[in-house]
Amino acid sequence: MQAVQNLVHSGGMIRTDPSPIYMNDTERRPSLTDQQLVDRFLDNDTEAFQQIDDWIRAASRSFRFRLGDHWEDAQQEIRLEVMRLLRRKSFQGRSSLKTYVWKVVCHSCIDYLRKQHSKTFTTLENLGEKEAVTADPLDSLSQSDTAKALLGILQKVPEECRNLWRMILAGLPYAQMAGSLGISEATTRVRVHRCRQKAAALREKAGI
Amino acid sequence: MECKHVSELLPWYLNETLPEGERADVEHHLAACPACGDDLGRAHKAFELFNQHLPSRVLVDYAADGEAAGWETSLIENHLRDCEECSMELTLTRQSLLQLESREKRGGAGHGRRFSRFYLFNGLAAVLIAALGVGWLMTWQDLQQSMEPQAGYRVVDLFPQEAAQRSGMDDKTALDENTNGIAVTLHSQLPLDNGPWRLEIRENDRLIWEKDKLHRDPDGRFTLILPATMLPEGALTVLVYSGDEKTASEHYRLLLDR
């Protein structure tokens, strides 16, 4: 995080104080095109920064409660992400700049939330399969294709299996699962194993 | 340990909840048995499959447009029905759009002006999509915490009916043509450890909306956004139930005055 702080401060452009969220902005100059706004933003123009930062703040607020103590950190990451993407000329005017910023804010917040809340099992990580690194979440298409195929398969798996595995992913031991399902531990293990086989068969059939 | 037994235990070996003795046995066996080593890879793939969610990009596109390029809408919606996490993320994304829209309505001036019509439209679209999808209510806990007024949204605090009557709080909420909706915060007296809520909204005896498995904020409050277009004249009753048998309940009354 220190690196982030330094980067943010070295620009001297981004305010880091948590409030006020809306500044007195009645004296803004008349409207710029989105591309002018991006250019000024990249040119360290304070007002362009304030405009975009305003959007970032407004758009990220709905995530504040969920992000809890991480909210400020998440906002800094989002600012850097917006900056990074705009520098890479990733904004191409397909939508308005504001919509673009909103989308970046939202998917950054979602990814941040997922990172915070997903259980990390070290045993899994040690298996050596690398997590795919997303260079640009807005256009990581091949990753998205895999996700789409897997979700399609997941929906064909019996609901009972999805429920059983949800418990495993939530980190429940088999004894506790058996208890809450009202079945024996051995039955629990067998059912989970059968679900794994069903899922594997569906995956094989789909070829992924 | 037999291969079959090891194979059955692998999911819990991977989620790291095996009792210590069993964990050591499994590890021991895995080191010596290539077949089970392969099976560990397959168990890992099961983890990947069952832990699959909508990519954040897809969720955001769906929140904005009701669709995402290259994705069948039915695939998205089936997953949303099934997955609490993704539908919560979708709700937050829709709220984010409303936040941005209401910020524009406050007259941000400058660059923002040009966008407001588009955002008003999108905000309404988001509300309509919500109406067709997860129901027409949205939680907006954040609204309570932010101390700034939201343009067009009336913030209403509701207390359980008996408590409200005792303290004479059963006030009418006035609506005018500038009201985009009401953010209602339910201040529940039900203990938080009673578990998630079932919530019903009724107009007289007609059930307008219901939803299960709702979670309150850490202070026990729950905030709903009721878009103005969906608000009737007169009274709405909000019922909440909690507990395993859904036995504990509370009534709230919202009186609307146009």
Ligand SMILES: [Zn+2]
């Ligand atoms: Zn073996």
Ligand SMILES: [Zn+2]
């Ligand atoms: Zn999901």
